[in-house]
Every structure is written in structure tokens, then in C-alpha cells.
Amino acid sequence: MAARALGVEPLGPVPERLVSVATKLFAEKGFDRVAVQEIVDLAGVTKGAMYHYFGSKDDLLHEIYGRVLRMQTERLERFVASAAPVADRLRAAAVDVIVTSIANFDEAKVFYRSMDHLRPDKQREVRAERRRYHERFRALVEEGQRTGVFRADTPADLVVAYFFGSVHHLGTWYSDSGPLSAEQVGDHFADLLLASLRP
Amino acid sequence: MAARALGVEPLGPVPERLVSVATKLFAEKGFDRVAVQEIVDLAGVTKGAMYHYFGSKDDLLHEIYGRVLRMQTERLERFVASAAPVADRLRAAAVDVIVTSIANFDEAKVFYRSMDHLRPDKQREVRAERRRYHERFRALVEEGQRTGVFRADTPADLVVAYFFGSVHHLGTWYSDSGPLSAEQVGDHFADLLLASLRP
Amino acid sequence: MAARALGVEPLGPVPERLVSVATKLFAEKGFDRVAVQEIVDLAGVTKGAMYHYFGSKDDLLHEIYGRVLRMQTERLERFVASAAPVADRLRAAAVDVIVTSIANFDEAKVFYRSMDHLRPDKQREVRAERRRYHERFRALVEEGQRTGVFRADTPADLVVAYFFGSVHHLGTWYSDSGPLSAEQVGDHFADLLLASLRP
Amino acid sequence: MAARALGVEPLGPVPERLVSVATKLFAEKGFDRVAVQEIVDLAGVTKGAMYHYFGSKDDLLHEIYGRVLRMQTERLERFVASAAPVADRLRAAAVDVIVTSIANFDEAKVFYRSMDHLRPDKQREVRAERRRYHERFRALVEEGQRTGVFRADTPADLVVAYFFGSVHHLGTWYSDSGPLSAEQVGDHFADLLLASLRP
DNA sequence: AATGAATGAGACTTCATTCAT
DNA sequence: CATGAATGAAGTCTCATTCAT
Numbered sequence: 084m085a086a087r088a089l090g091v092e093p094l095g096p097v098p099e100r101l102v103s104v105a106t107k108l109f110a111e112k113g114f115d116r117v118a119v120q121e122i123v124d125l126a127g128v129t130k131g132a133m134y135h136y137f138g139s140k141d142d143l144l145h146e147i148y149g150r151v152l153r154m155q156t157e158r159l160e161r162f163v164a165s166a167a168p169v170a171d172r173l174r175a176a177a178v179d180v181i182v183t184s185i186a187n188f189d190e191a192k193v194f195y196r197s198m199d200h201l202r203p204d205k206q207r208e209v210r211a212e213r214r215r216y217h218e219r220f221r222a223l224v225e226e227g228q229r230t231g232v233f234r235a236d237t238p239a240d241l242v243v244a245y246f247f248g249s250v251h252h253l254g255t256w257y258s259d260s261g262p263l264s265a266e267q268v269g270d271h272f273a274d275l276l277l278a279s280l281r282p
Numbered sequence: 283m284a285a286r287a288l289g290v291e292p293l294g295p296v297p298e299r300l301v302s303v304a305t306k307l308f309a310e311k312g313f314d315r316v317a318v319q320e321i322v323d324l325a326g327v328t329k330g331a332m333y334h335y336f337g338s339k340d341d342l343l344h345e346i347y348g349r350v351l352r353m354q355t356e357r358l359e360r361f362v363a364s365a366a367p368v369a370d371r372l373r374a375a376a377v378d379v380i381v382t383s384i385a386n387f388d389e390a391k392v393f394y395r396s397m398d399h400l401r402p403d404k405q406r407e408v409r410a411e412r413r414r415y416h417e418r419f420r421a422l423v424e425e426g427q428r429t430g431v432f433r434a435d436t437p438a439d440l441v442v443a444y445f446f447g448s449v450h451h452l453g454t455w456y457s458d459s460g461p462l463s464a465e466q467v468g469d470h471f472a473d474l475l476l477a478s479l480r481p
Numbered sequence: 482m483a484a485r486a487l488g489v490e491p492l493g494p495v496p497e498r499l500v501s502v503a504t505k506l507f508a509e510k511g512f513d514r515v516a517v518q519e520i521v522d523l524a525g526v527t528k529g530a531m532y533h534y535f536g537s538k539d540d541l542l543h544e545i546y547g548r549v550l551r552m553q554t555e556r557l558e559r560f561v562a563s564a565a566p567v568a569d570r571l572r573a574a575a576v577d578v579i580v581t582s583i584a585n586f587d588e589a590k591v592f593y594r595s596m597d598h599l600r601p602d603k604q605r606e607v608r609a610e611r612r613r614y615h616e617r618f619r620a621l622v623e624e625g626q627r628t629g630v631f632r633a634d635t636p637a638d639l640v641v642a643y644f645f646g647s648v649h650h651l652g653t654w655y656s657d658s659g660p661l662s663a664e665q666v667g668d669h670f671a672d673l674l675l676a677s678l679r680p
Numbered sequence: 681m682a683a684r685a686l687g688v689e690p691l692g693p694v695p696e697r698l699v700s701v702a703t704k705l706f707a708e709k710g711f712d713r714v715a716v717q718e719i720v721d722l723a724g725v726t727k728g729a730m731y732h733y734f735g736s737k738d739d740l741l742h743e744i745y746g747r748v749l750r751m752q753t754e755r756l757e758r759f760v761a762s763a764a765p766v767a768d769r770l771r772a773a774a775v776d777v778i779v780t781s782i783a784n785f786d787e788a789k790v791f792y793r794s795m796d797h798l799r800p801d802k803q804r805e806v807r808a809e810r811r812r813y814h815e816r817f818r819a820l821v822e823e824g825q826r827t828g829v830f831r832a833d834t835p836a837d838l839v840v841a842y843f844f845g846s847v848h849h850l851g852t853w854y855s856d857s858g859p860l861s862a863e864q865v866g867d868h869f870a871d872l873l874l875a876s877l878r879p
Numbered sequence: 880a881a882t883g884a885a886t887g888a889g890a891c892t893t894c895a896t897t898c899a900t
Numbered sequence: 901c902a903t904g905a906a907t908g909a910a911g912t913c914t915c916a917t918t919c920a921t
Contacts, residue, residue: 097901112398113314113398115312115314115315116314116398118893118894118895119894119895119896120894120895128902129902129903129904130895130896130903130904131897131898131901131902131903131904132901132902132903134895134896134897135901135902139895139896140894140895140896196395199311199312199315234477236473237470237473237474238470241462241467241470241471241474242474244448244451244455245448245471245474246448247451248447248448248449248450248451248452249443249444249445249447249448249451250447251447251450251451251454252443252446252447252448252450252451253447255450256443263440268440271436271437271440272440272444274435274436274478275436275440275441275444275478276478278433278477278478278479278480279473279474279475279477279478280477281477281480296884296885317910317911317912318911318912318913319910319911319912327885327886328885328886328887329886329887329912329913330884330885330886330887330888330914330915331884331885331886333912333913333914333915334883334884334885334886335884337913338912338913339911339912339913495905495906510796511712511796511797513710513712513713514712514796516889516890516891517890517891517892518889518890518891526906526907527906527907527908528891528892528907528908529893529894529905529906529907529908529909530905530906530907532891532892532893532894533904533905533906533907534905537891537892538890538891538892594793597709597710597713598710632875634871635868635871635872636868639860639865639868639869639872640872642846642849642853643846643869643872644846645849646845646846646847646848646849646850647841647842647843647845647846647849648845649845649848649849649852650841650844650845650846650848650849651845653848654841661838666838669834669835669838670838670842672833672834672876673834673838673839673842673876674876676831676875676876676877676878677871677872677873677875677876678875679875679878694880715914715915715916716915716916716917717915717916725881726881726882726883727882727883727916727917728880728881728882728883728918728919729880729881729882731881731916731917731918732880732881736916736917737915737916737917
């Protein structure tokens with residue numbers, strides 16, 4: 084009824100609703116500025132219910148990380164595994180990260196801003212998974228460098244750091260109501276990336 | 283004397299000490315995870331003293347923003363105003379942002395992560411000043427595009443967003459004890475920027 | 482158990498206990514001189530419990546106002562609605578206000594002294610309700626004036642202000658251990674009121 | 681300079697200015713809601729200066745009480761001592777209390793609301809002086825009762841309590857911009873008092 | 880006569896979490 | 901599965917007063 088009163092239809096199972104509401108609120112105000120009470124109110128359940136499904140507030144955050152990581156890794160695999168020339172594969176992967184980040188903007192904002200709020204063990208786990216992701220991306224760059232398609236005088240790590248910096252930063256300035264679509268931003272950023280690697 | 287008793291040498295006037303300690307702690311743990319009590323303890327004063335000089339915790343943050351903005355703006359002016367070719371000016375400015383950000387790493391980390399924690403009015407003020415800074419930077423890019431030195435098919439805004447994303451991201455991965463010096467990172471990132479703008 | 486440990490028998494539900502203790506303390510020392518800690522200690526609960534039921538310290542005060550207003554309004558209605566001659570109705574109402582104020586002396590003291598400590602919106606609400614109460618009382622006076630039972634050369638507003646000044650003032654000097662009972666004071670004050678209205 | 685900046689001309693000696701500013705602020709917000717810092721800011725001096733002249737915040741309050749008491753007592757003496765019939769003397773005194781209270785409305789508000797904020801010893805002193813004042817007033821009523829000018833079936837104490845309740849209450853409702861002048865209120869209240877004493 | 884930096888105690892409030900039901 | 905009252909620690913901020921200068 085709380086949910087109804089707030090105009091939120093209680094759709095789907097409780098844990099989904101909690102993660103979904105938490106994502107929205109964390110994206111909007113930052114982990115530390117969101118009270119567990121707000122989350123459960125907006126999800127139309129009580130605190131007891133939340134602690135039934137999640138061990139703690141940062142468990143919710145962990146779950147969000149899990150979802151984003153699974154999705155990003157899975158998508159990246161597809162581009163890496165394709166048979167296209169390396170430049171095309173890198174370009175496609177780059178565009179996809181951006182388009183996907185914007186399509187799941189709340190998740191992305193949380194992902195790029197809230198790592199510190201995970202507890203040490205979960206944080207290590209997420210960082211490790213994230214590193215693996217970056218390494219796959221870097222492998223593409225290195226492949227291009229080895230085969231002479233990309234210039235090799237900039238370390239591939241730095242190229243990846245450079246590019247993902249821009250991706251992280253999206254949450255700061257991009258707006259759906261702005262002049263550019265996600266695809267356009269993806270194209271431009273991929274252009275910049277590829278151009279910067281031209282021999 | 284309190285400071286002495288705690289083994290902390292009282293260096294410089296109290297307000298300086300407070301800002302300096304706050305910078306360090308905010309950089310390390312994030313604004314919301316730092317208690318005012320920690321700040322004043324480390325600075326060797328009492329809470330009363332802090333509130334004598336700063337109206338609130340976020341006033342301390344505001345002061346940090348003020349310092350960084352003043353410094354960055356002032357440095358950028360110098361490069362913009364130089365008589366060198368536009369590509370050289372842009373390169374120099376780019377390198378300088380990175381080197382300076384690393385030289386003042388704590389300030390930079392706070393700067394790039396804590397904007398949301400400022401109160402609305404101060405946040406507006408800081409954002410406005412930051413926008414002016416980005417516009418100066420963008421003007422360099424546009425000048426190069428107009429004169430044909432840079433390719434013009436990527437909007438200058440996006441180029442700036444792309445580059446500063448990378449700068450913001452530094453705090454996430456750069457370490458003084460890593461293999462690269464600040465100058466090296468600056469060079470590489472400036473290379474990537476300039477390369478991505480080659481016609 | 483905390484309550485037991487402190488030797489205070491936990492009587493009734495927590496919110497009641499809090500309001501009751503707060504009433505006593507506010508009456509005794511004034512709103513600003515009572516710490517929330519004192520209230521919860523005396524009620525045998527923790528601060529968290531208090532803030533579970535009341536949004537703020539002044540919410541407690543608001544609740545006290547609500548109770549007094551409800552009681553006074555309800556009682557006045559009865560006298561106003563009676564079929565007796567207007568002088569009798571006014572007299573009965575006057576006596577009743579005084580007797581009731583003394584019977585609930587703590588509530589009355591708080592009521593007559595702490596309006597300023599309510600937050601603006603609640604204060605407006607209480608003042609409005611209080612005004613309606615006074616208007617009902619004034620209507621009695623006006624009825625008597627219209628029908629020639631009371632002299633009409635003093636504005637009814639002033640008569641009401643005059644009389645309720647005395648009621649408010651009770652808290653300053655009346656004492657249960659003094660020579661006069663509540664009924665005696667009520668009779669005398671009603672005498673003075675009625676006498677002052679004789680044509 | 682602070683004073684100038686705030687548009688307050690620093691007129692007269694510092695102690696006067698402090699008492700005057702304190703009176704205004706205490707009347708407006710109540711003793712506990714006024715910070716010493718506000719007082720000294722508005723008076724255009726520093727805290728050191730205030731503590732040079734007054735031993736504590738409530739010393740300022742004590743000084744206000746002293747002034748009001750001296751003034752009221754002195755004025756009452758004049759009416760008491762006059763050769764007029766007792767009813768005229770009582771009436772004149774009653775009107776005067778009201779007119780004077782309104783003429784010095786801030787002092788009066790503080791006087792009638794802040795007794796509890798004095799420290800015990802000062803409070804005893806003020807209460808004693810106040811009692812003497814009321815006794816003088818009561819003596820007038822008793823004189824009238826003894827001589828048959830006033831009815832004697834209401835104890836004179838109660839008459840005084842009744843009347844001064846109304847006076848105290850003035851601060852709650854009277855406004856300079858309202859329809860009634862101080863003199864008109866004084867007349868009406870004195871009418872009510874005298875009427876209520878008619879045999 | 881006056882300054883103003885500094886104190887230190889205490890104020891109100893928030894909040895993640897627990898637990899009896 | 902779920903409730904929601906209650907905890908208790910910690911958080912930010914206020915303020916009368918002191919004291920070296």
C-alpha cells in the first residue's frame with residue numbers, strides 16, 4: 084500500500100524490487116546518502132523483508148555490481164570472439180560499452196562511483212573481476228599493436244585507462260535530454276579511441 | 283599544546299592545518315566516511331576551533347574546491363595565452379593538468395569525487411567555475427579545428443569530456459609507486475589526445 | 482528492563498510514557514531547558530525509541546498541544562450548546578476552563594508558555610485552533626451583549642483577552658498546596674468576569 | 681564597523697547598547713534562543729567587551745528586570761500616594777501599567793516571560809521585588825474593600841492575580857498596528873477591573 | 880578597555896541492524 | 901516470510917565562557 088500510495092506498482096518479486104529501487108536511489112544520491120528506510124519505503128516493503136533477502140545494505144550494492152559485471156563481461160566476450168578485424172572488434176566493443184552504460188545509466192553511475200562502499204572482501208572480488216574485464220579489453224589493443232594496426236608507442240594499459248576514464252565520466256555530464264543520443268556519443272568516443280591509435 | 287600532547291607538531295595556522303588534514307582524509311575515505319572528530323583530532327584542535335573558522339563540514343570541502351579551482355584556472359590561463367602554435371598550447375595544457383593533478387593528488391581526488399557533497403548553492407558556484415574552465419580548454423580545441431590543425435568531425439565538447447574523463451579517472455589507478463612518473467602519464471595522455479585530433 | 486533497572490515501572494505504551502514525561506519536564510523547566518536525554522531516561526527508553534515515534538523534540542510538544550486543544554474544545558462545546566441562560570453558560574465555561582487547567586496543571590503550563598517553541602507550520606496550526614476556541618468563547622460574550630444581559634461598551638475580544646490572560650497566568654502563582662481549591666479559584670474568577678460584564 | 685554595516689548607529693555607551701539590543705532580541709525570540717554572539721554583533725562590539733561589563737548572559741537579563749522593576753515601582757508609588765478617591769487611584773494605576781507596558785513593549789515581554797531564566801538568587805530577588813509591587817497594588821484594592829467602595833467577597837490577592845494575568849498576556853496579542861491604542865486598551869481593562877469590583 | 884581564538888560539554892538527530900513475534 | 905519497535909553508537913553542530921594578548 085505504501086508502494087501504491089507512492090505510485091509505484093509493486094511488480095515482480097521483492098528482491099528484484101529492492102535492487103531496482105536501490106539502484107535508482109544510489110545513482111541519484113550516492114550510497115551514503117540513502118537510508119535503508121528510503122529503499123524499503125519506495126519498494127513497498129519493510130526493513131525486516133529487506134534483511135530477510137540481503138544481509139546488509141552493502142549486500143544490495145554488491146548485487147548491483149554483480150549484475151553489471153556479468154552483463155558487461157558477457158557482452159565484451161561476444162565482440163572479442165568475433166572474427167572481424169581487430170580494429171572493428173575494438174570499435175564495436177567501445178561503442179557497446181558506452182551505449183550499454185547509457186542504456187543502464189543508473190547501474191552505470193553506481194558502478195563507477197560506489198566501489199569504495201563495498202566491504203573489503205567484496206571490494207577485492209569486484210576489483211578482480213573488473214581487472215579481468217579490462218585485461219580482455221587491453222588484449223584487443225595489444226593485438227592491434229602487435230599486428231601493426233595500432234601504433235605501439237603508448238602502453239596498452241594507458242590506452243585502456245584513458246578510454247575507461249571517459250566512460251566513467253559519462254555519468255557526470257551525459258543526459259538523455261541532451262542533443263546527443265547514446266549511439267552518437269558511442270560513435271564519437273570510439274572514433275577518438277581509434278584515431279588515437281592510428282599509426 | 284593539545285597537538286603536542288598528541289605528538290603532532292602544530293604546523294602553521296589552525297585553518298591551514300584543518301584544510302590540509304581534511305584534504306587528506308577526504309581523499310582517503312570519501313567525504314561521508316570522515317567524521318569531523320577525526321579531522322580535528324588529526325589537526326590537534328577541538329571541534330569548537332573548527333567551527334570557529336568554518337561554518338560546516340562542507341565549508342571545508344568548499345575551501346578545497348576553491349583552492350584547486352584557483353590553481354587550475356590560473357595555470358590554464360598561462361598556456362592559453364602563450365604565443366605557441368595551438369597544438370603545442372593544447373599539449374602543454376593537457377600535460378600540465380595531469381602533472382598538476384598528480385602533484386596534488388589528494389586535492390585532485392577530492393575534487394573529482396566529492397562535488398555532490400557540496401550544498402546546492404556552493405555546488406552551483408563550483409560547477410559554474412568548472413564550466414568556465416572547460417570552456418577555455420574547449421576554445422583551444424575549437425581554435426585548432428577552425429584552423430585545420432585538428433580534425434573537426436568530433437564536437438569539441440566531446441573531446442573535452444573525453445579527455446577530462448581520463449583525468450578524473452587518474453585517482454582510481456595512478457600510484458606514485460607505480461612504473462610511470464606523472465610526466466610520463468602526462469606525455470602519453472597528451473599524445474593520445476593530440477593523436478585523436480589529427481586530421 | 483532498562484526502566485526496571487532504573488527503578489521506573491514501565492506504565493503503558495512507550496509513546497504515552499514519553500508524552501507524559503515530557504509534559505512534566507517541560508512544565509517544570511521549560512522546553513529549551515529539557516534535554517531529550519532527560520525525557521527518554523525518565524521514560525525508561527532510548528533516544529532511538531523516541532525518534533521512532535516522534536519526528537523531533539518539538540513533535541512531542543505538538544502532541545501535547547493537540548491533546549490540550551482537543552480536550553478544551555470538546556469541553557467548551559458542551560457548555561456553549563447547553564440550553565441555559567447565556568450568563569450561566571458563560572459562567573460554567575469560565576469555571577470549567579480554570580478547574581480543568583488546574584486539574585491538568587502540567588499540560589496547562591506547557592500550553593500557555595511554549596507556543597514559540599513549535600516550528601512555524603505547527604505553530605500556525607495551533608494558533609488557528611486556539612483562535613477558533615477563543616471565538617467560540619467570544620460568541621458567548623457577544624450573545625450576552627446583544628441580548629442586553631451584559632454591558633456592551635467593552636469589545637468582546639478584549640473581554641476574552643482579559644479573562645484568558647488570567648487563566649494563562651494561573652501557572653505562575655497557583656499551587657495545589659495553597660489555601661484555595663481549583664473550584665474556589667474558578668468561582669472567584671468567574672465572579673469577576675460576570676461582575677465586570679454587568680450592565 | 682559591524683554595527684555600521686548592519687545599519688545600526690553605535691549610539692551611546694557600550695553597556696546601554698548591549699542592554700537595549702538584548703531586550704529587543706530576548707523579546708523577539710526568547711532568552712534561550714538568543715546567542716550571545718547575536719547580541720554583540722548587533723550591538724557592534726565583541727564578546728570580550730560584553731563580558732567586561734556583564735558577568736554572564738543572564739546578567740543582561742537581570743539588568744533588564746532591574747530597569748523595569750524600578751520604573752514600575754516608581755510609577756505606582758505616585759498613584760498610590762495621590763490624594764484622589766481610591767477608585768480613581770486604582771483606575772489610574774491600572775491604566776498606567778498597561779500604557780507603560782505597551783510603551784516599553786520589548787521590556788514588558790521579556791519581563792513577563794523570562795523570569796525562569798534568571799539564576800536562583802537573582803530570581804528570588806526579582807520575585808521579592810515583584811511581590812512588593814503586587815502588595816502595593818493589592819493594598820489599593822483592600823482599601824477600597826474596607827471602605828465599602830469595592831465589593832469584598834473576592835480576596836484582593838485574586839483580584840490582583842486576575843488583573844495582572846491580563847497585563848502579562850498583552851504581549852501575546854497586542855499589536856501597535858492593531859485597531860486599539862495603548863490608551864484604549866488601558867481604559868477598557870481598567871473599566872473591566874473597576875466594574876468587577878462594583879459592590 | 881577590548882579582542883577573538885579556542886574550549887569542552889552537551890544539544891538534537893540519524894541510521895544500520897537486531898529480535899521477539 | 902515478514903513485521904516494526906527498539907537499540908546504541910555515532911554524527912554534525914551550538915554556545916556560554918575563558919584567557920593570552
